[in-house]
Amino acid sequence: MEGIDYHDGERSKAEFDVEEMKIVWAGSREVLEVSDRMGRLVASDEAFRKDNRTMLSRKDLFKNTLRKAAHAWKRIIELRLSEQEASWLRFYIDEPAFTDLHWGMFVPAIKGQGTDEQQQKWLPLAYKMQIIGCYAQTELGHGSNVQGLETTATFDSQSDEFVIHSPTLTSSKWWPGGLGKVSTHAVVYARLITDGQDHGVHGFIVQLRSLEDHLPLPGITIGDIGMKFGNGGYNSMDNGVLRFDHVRIPRDQMLMRVFQVTREGKCVQSNVPRQLVYGTMVFVRQTIVSDASSALSRAVCIATRYSAVRRQFGSQNGGPETQVIDYKTQQSRLFPLLASAYAFRFVGQWLKWLYTDVTQRLQANDFSTLPEAHACTAGLKSLTTSATADGIEECRKLCGGHGYLCSSGLPELFAVYVPACTYEGDNIVLLLQVARFLMKTVSQLGSGKQPVGTTAYMGRVADLMQCCCAVQKAEDWLNPSVILEAFEARSARMSVACAQNLSKFANSEEGFAELSADLVEAAVAHCQLIVVSKFIEKLEEAIPGKGVKRQLEILCNIYALYLLHNYVGDFLSTGCITPKQASLANEQLRSLYAQARPNAIALVDAFNYTDHYLSSILGCYDGNVYPKLYDAAWKDPVNESVVPDGYQQYIRPMLKQQLRNARL
Amino acid sequence: MEGIDYHDGERSKAEFDVEEMKIVWAGSREVLEVSDRMGRLVASDEAFRKDNRTMLSRKDLFKNTLRKAAHAWKRIIELRLSEQEASWLRFYIDEPAFTDLHWGMFVPAIKGQGTDEQQQKWLPLAYKMQIIGCYAQTELGHGSNVQGLETTATFDSQSDEFVIHSPTLTSSKWWPGGLGKVSTHAVVYARLITDGQDHGVHGFIVQLRSLEDHLPLPGITIGDIGMKFGNGGYNSMDNGVLRFDHVRIPRDQMLMRVFQVTREGKCVQSNVPRQLVYGTMVFVRQTIVSDASSALSRAVCIATRYSAVRRQFGSQNGGPETQVIDYKTQQSRLFPLLASAYAFRFVGQWLKWLYTDVTQRLQANDFSTLPEAHACTAGLKSLTTSATADGIEECRKLCGGHGYLCSSGLPELFAVYVPACTYEGDNIVLLLQVARFLMKTVSQLGSGKQPVGTTAYMGRVADLMQCCCAVQKAEDWLNPSVILEAFEARSARMSVACAQNLSKFANSEEGFAELSADLVEAAVAHCQLIVVSKFIEKLEEAIPGKGVKRQLEILCNIYALYLLHNYVGDFLSTGCITPKQASLANEQLRSLYAQARPNAIALVDAFNYTDHYLSSILGCYDGNVYPKLYDAAWKDPVNESVVPDGYQQYIRPMLKQQLRNARL
Numbered sequence A, B: 001m002e003g004i005d006y007h008d009g010e011r012s013k014a015e016f017d018v019e020e021m022k023i024v025w026a027g028s029r030e031v032l033e034v035s036d037r038m039g040r041l042v043a044s045d046e047a048f049r050k051d052n053r054t055m056l057s058r059k060d061l062f063k064n065t066l067r068k069a070a071h072a073w074k075r076i077i078e079l080r081l082s083e084q085e086a087s088w089l090r091f092y093i094d095e096p097a098f099t100d101l102h103w104g105m106f107v108p109a110i111k112g113q114g115t116d117e118q119q120q121k122w123l124p125l126a127y128k129m130q131i132i133g134c135y136a137q138t139e140l141g142h143g144s145n146v147q148g149l150e151t152t153a154t155f156d157s158q159s160d161e162f163v164i165h166s167p168t169l170t171s172s173k174w175w176p177g178g179l180g181k182v183s184t185h186a187v188v189y190a191r192l193i194t195d196g197q198d199h200g201v202h203g204f205i206v207q208l209r210s211l212e213d214h215l216p217l218p219g220i221t222i223g224d225i226g227m228k229f230g231n232g233g234y235n236s237m238d239n240g241v242l243r244f245d246h247v248r249i250p251r252d253q254m255l256m257r258v259f260q261v262t263r264e265g266k267c268v269q270s271n272v273p274r275q276l277v278y279g280t281m282v283f284v285r286q287t288i289v290s291d292a293s294s295a296l297s298r299a300v301c302i303a304t305r306y307s308a309v310r311r312q313f314g315s316q317n318g319g320p321e322t323q324v325i326d327y328k329t330q331q332s333r334l335f336p337l338l339a340s341a342y343a344f345r346f347v348g349q350w351l352k353w354l355y356t357d358v359t360q361r362l363q364a365n366d367f368s369t370l371p372e373a374h375a376c377t378a379g380l381k382s383l384t385t386s387a388t389a390d391g392i393e394e395c396r397k398l399c400g401g402h403g404y405l406c407s408s409g410l411p412e413l414f415a416v417y418v419p420a421c422t423y424e425g426d427n428i429v430l431l432l433q434v435a436r437f438l439m440k441t442v443s444q445l446g447s448g449k450q451p452v453g454t455t456a457y458m459g460r461v462a463d464l465m466q467c468c469c470a471v472q473k474a475e476d477w478l479n480p481s482v483i484l485e486a487f488e489a490r491s492a493r494m495s496v497a498c499a500q501n502l503s504k505f506a507n508s509e510e511g512f513a514e515l516s517a518d519l520v521e522a523a524v525a526h527c528q529l530i531v532v533s534k535f536i537e538k539l540e541e542a543i544p545g546k547g548v549k550r551q552l553e554i555l556c557n558i559y560a561l562y563l564l565h566n567y568v569g570d571f572l573s574t575g576c577i578t579p580k581q582a583s584l585a586n587e588q589l590r591s592l593y594a595q596a597r598p599n600a601i602a603l604v605d606a607f608n609y610t611d612h613y614l615s616s617i618l619g620c621y622d623g624n625v626y627p628k629l630y631d632a633a634w635k636d637p638v639n640e641s642v643v644p645d646g647y648q649q650y651i652r653p654m655l656k657q658q659l660r661n662a663r664l
């Protein structure tokens, strides 16, 4: 069997240059080269094996993660990997670990909120991992509402220290990754109290554990918060609980870039603009959107490859059955997810640009685009993570029964992914923020203030309120400007309708609360428009490679028309399209599926994922699914003995009608 | 803290008699009494503890399940429990086990497909559990398409035996629950071959393991297929793999109720009608629908109780924050699921009636309603299991971060539930069957053949194609006949539209394949109508108890209008309602949420679930969530030591920059 490629036939059907598509997916030839190299490095290193992950006990799993993290760090040093290379290495190791929080939250928090001196003191330690840090914001009783945190940091002017304290059970820090067992330090968010006055929530660098014996320092209680969703999955992470009993830290460990406490206990707002923190947020959310496209594409890759191997029904004259990927129902569930993966990839790439843009403007003290950038990233985080979580589970279902086995890779991928809908902002809470921004934008339309960035189309609201969709035959739906106008009109009209309904309330906050479910729908419409428009913009670039652009056009149309079909109620009730046009869109969609079909395998090959990264038998590159499933089964610990442990005590007495005397 | 009820205030707000609602939910006072008694019995027996389930290794989990099954059987015998009591006992033990397949599939298969003699021989053994059986249909390469199974049963007329054989790797039996480690016998589905001729797939009773030492019999290879989704969850089940190498069984172990092989190897169709097997299918699917309402109501109970405890934002003057259940977005996600749980309950109760009806008709040789009953149960299985799987995950998200902890109970509930979308018929494959039936129904409308049962409304197709929804103000949507007509018109029009589009194809099979995604949508519309109409019918009964009927009316309206809102595209594009009417429905929905709000806790109390059954800290009856979460965390094995295993080898060398020399 060695060397047989069961997808050979599929691959030869492709109508485009896969290698060129890999570059488009990666973002550049250089990124493809680096990521490809790191992917192979990880795949070829036995130390990074993960095929047994779902079978390990929590303790073994966790210890294994510590080993992998240390090994990774060793390799990073030995090979003198760049920051970019190291980050790809961690990506392919594909195991949540304390290092994610250290690099992804602790270091950025100090960079973003620390003064120059603080950065000079702490960052070199963190860069060398002489300290390991986490991000301790959430508490047992407080998450989304950060301003409601209860932990206190009371300034003691006598000793020039802050006293960090957990006054209640609900003030216990709860959830921070890396906290439970590993971190030596944390950025702790606490209410600043000086002279009995509450100055709101600020960040403090607190040492948690001794650098000598790793024991928690006096006054500190720490532990792991226990098992989370799934086997393997996020259980490799030590999300932790932390309580402070009057723990003292020097004054200079408050992060003081924007707000300072002086030696005398006076509070001073620095001249650094508060908005700076939004820059970090844009950065973090951009990485989340990019992670969404990775996770979704991974699931889609598995489901697509397996759908080409799996056959059910339709055998004629004893010949092979039909590949399930040839069923239109399978295509109508799978191909929109394939298209979404590409769509999220491109909007993620655009967010990288947005982050640079925002950073440059901040440096030039231009804050004008910040609220829009903030709303836009909040919305895209919400949209892409929700769609990805649902999409992974749909991919699992697309694999029928075998998708339920851990060896399919999909259960673990789902379990490890879903919290992205909750952390870094609960998706509904974020959409409400977007809605708030949209209502503000609409309300200012009359005032001459021009909406910017992704809300610029609102400036054409008068046109959008009355435009008519020009589609007369199915192919008309292939026109990007037709699609764009329909999505713009729908979003504008939904926002305007919400604003009109809001204006009927005497108290606008009450109105916002009462209409919040509708407002969330308007926010979703706006965010979908952003993704569609960024895909269309991408297609305006020159894209080299035989047939590459053509495939992307097909995917872009699938993405847009699938959204239109799924949310057709929005389009119809706002009068943006007619029922007839909706049905033409549906017809066009079917024809697009037929066009995508021969390219499906090549389109997922373009993600350039190694079998190690996919960790899915159903998704393996060569499609040799059945022997691999069969062999993997026998590795389960319950197969160590033919007769199971417990037979003598529990099964035999039952069969022999001797339970009465059994001790159970 | 002992004895405090944090939901006290909520409970006192309820506007109806909870005890009476419990009876409605249970189906009768008698069922409530039995289920309540069994629920308490399980909860009070230490042997049935399950709070540590997600922390156990696969082997420990499995052994524990064997112990529980033996203990349950012992109690059933000791207490001389009736069949009904025993089945409630297993329900509350709440752990997938080989007994599910023994009682739920093996015994019914023999009852349904065995001759009288076969039943007399095998059933007493099975009833006493002197043999343990499973249901071995699915193969590694064949699931949905049962006719494609590869296992062979070749008749050897010389020895009067069948030779059971697995000719290929893909013919290995794969998935049967209880097979991997426990079952002594199986009903094996295999292609019957006599004289080189293939007579299609039939069932055979095959002994798998020795009743003396539990070793597989000669020629038989068996094992467990390995880890499945989630920790705990379905991993307590030994889904198995099975290969036959020319295994011989006596001729009388073929299940011969409808099809017989004589001593001479002749195949004879018996005079028992083939349709009989459909009766079993209706029965099995009815239990699946009832399980859906149990699983969904359980998730909803957890999310509702926690939403009343959890507070975020909106604190005024330092007072408590707002209960998240008071946010309209939370309500618009949660209350439709609460309403769905009730809706599925009632349609499940109706299916019990349908099963009796079908059985009686079968006995009277009346097969006229069978195709309709078959399509209806297929559709309801698909609809309720899909909605329940999605609903559980939505409930988990409604709990924010804490829903991701295993101690919330929701991850395990999701993981254990989702395969219901796949087994007993993949949900899409089932909807395609429904669609086929609908198309047949529509095509026969002209012929004078009156559609029956749940398709009876199609007989009024002419009216339904042209009726106009009469809603003029929001309250008009409270009228059941208005709702019913809208759902009937939508479903009829979607089916007719599909039929018209199908007629454009020269080859109707090709047309069906091409339009299958639309056909699935028409099938969903039909199934939703069934659920809505059965809820409305329920409300036509006399329902005693203060305020009980009123609450059910609210829930029925929420269910219907939420569907209407979510699928508004269907209603608009078929012209069943206008955009204005859609917006009035939405308005009415908001007001219904406000009416449900004060009753929410009482409405989930009416499920009468013990804390043991819920196994969720977030859902505990007294609402004392935070101390319980905090205490539970410390029980995780990684908290056994303060400094984690692996510190010396992996963390310390990292911190001390000594990795270079470390052996990892």
Ligand SMILES: Cc1cc2nc3c(=O)[nH]c(=O)nc-3n(C[C@H](O)[C@H](O)[C@H](O)COP(=O)(O)OP(=O)(O)OC[C@H]3O[C@@H](n4cnc5c(N)ncnc54)[C@H](O)[C@@H]3O)c2cc1C
Residues within 6 Å of the ligand: A101, A135, A136, A137, A138, A142, A143, A144, A145, A174, A175, A176, A177, A234, A239, A419, A422, A423, A424, A425, A426, A428, A429, A432, B310, B311, B312, B313, B324, B327, B329, B330, B397, B398, B399, B400, B401, B402, B404
């Ligand atoms: C795997 C994981 C890792 C994490 N890592 C970290 C970490 O490293 N550091 C850290 O500090 N934290 C971490 N967290 C915590 C995370 O940031 C919070 O869980 C998240 O912010 C959500 O807050 P919550 O849990 O309080 O949800 P809640 O806000 O309690 O959500 C419960 C429900 O209330 C609703 N709701 C809340 N507010 C409103 C409103 N105003 N209007 C309408 N509805 C509302 C939500 O939509 C949701 O349905 C992590 C969490 C997870 C799951």
Ligand SMILES: Cc1cc2nc3c(=O)[nH]c(=O)nc-3n(C[C@H](O)[C@H](O)[C@H](O)COP(=O)(O)OP(=O)(O)OC[C@H]3O[C@@H](n4cnc5c(N)ncnc54)[C@H](O)[C@@H]3O)c2cc1C
Residues within 6 Å of the ligand: A310, A311, A312, A313, A324, A327, A329, A330, A397, A398, A399, A400, A401, A402, A404, B101, B135, B136, B137, B138, B142, B143, B144, B145, B174, B175, B176, B177, B234, B239, B419, B422, B423, B424, B425, B426, B428, B429, B432
């Ligand atoms: C937890 C669990 C327990 C089980 N227990 C048992 C048991 O006890 N005994 C037993 O015999 N089996 C058992 N099974 C097997 C189960 O019955 C099958 O998995 C199920 O029938 C689905 O079949 P499949 O896996 O072949 O899916 P497939 O049919 O391969 O599905 C793959 C995809 O193809 C699509 N598809 C298939 N056919 C068509 C079509 N004609 N048109 C359009 N799309 C199509 C499906 O919609 C799906 O998206 C169990 C499975 C699970 C997960």
Ligand SMILES: [Ca+2]
Residues within 6 Å of the ligand: A566, A567, A568, B566, B567
């Ligand atoms: Ca919809």
